[in-house]
Amino acid sequence: QVQLVESGGGLVQAGGSLRLSCVASGFTFRSYGMGWFRQAPGKERDFVAAVTGNGVSTYYADSARGRFTISRDNFKTTVYLQMNSLKPEDTAVYYCAASGKFYSRNRGDYDYWGQGIQVTVSS
Numbered sequence: 001q002v003q004l005v006e007s008g009g010g011l012v013q014a015g016g017s018l019r020l021s022c023v024a025s026g027f028t029f030r031s032y033g034m035g036w037f038r039q040a041p042g043k044e045r046d047f048v049a050a051v052t053g054n055g056v057s058t059y060y061a062d063s064a065r066g067r068f069t070i071s072r073d074n075f076k077t078t079v080y081l082q083m084n085s086l087k088p089e090d091t092a093v094y095y096c097a098a099s100g101k102f103y104s105r106n107r108g109d110y111d112y113w114g115q116g117i118q119v120t121v122s123s
Contacts, residue, residue, distance in 0.1 A: 021079075035099060063089075
């Protein structure tokens with residue numbers, strides 16, 4: 001049974017930081033590219049960041065580059081999203097996801113999804 005369980009969300013003031021974690025189980029974690037997406041109310045689910053299975057390469061949306069860092073620990077089957085300098089427009093439900101592709105920015109390429117976790121940034 002595949003599971004992706006996010007944690008670390010919550011309420012933070014603008015300029016603050018949060019670290020999201022996503023623990024995976026039920027599949028060969030190191031063989032999957034991992035991504036973070038987010039969905040604000042009334043908007044589509046957008047790509048935030050991705051990391052390849054070996055953790056060597058990372059990719060970011062323009063809105064995240066320079067402020068967010070994605071990383072993974074294949075021994076702990078966990079992917080992280082460190083978010084710094086948070087802005088109110090970062091408020092959304094954040095989802096981690098697993099893709100059988102090397103990496104992808106397209107949500108349609110992701111096979112497994114977590115349940116999502118709320119991040120709220122106050123001004």
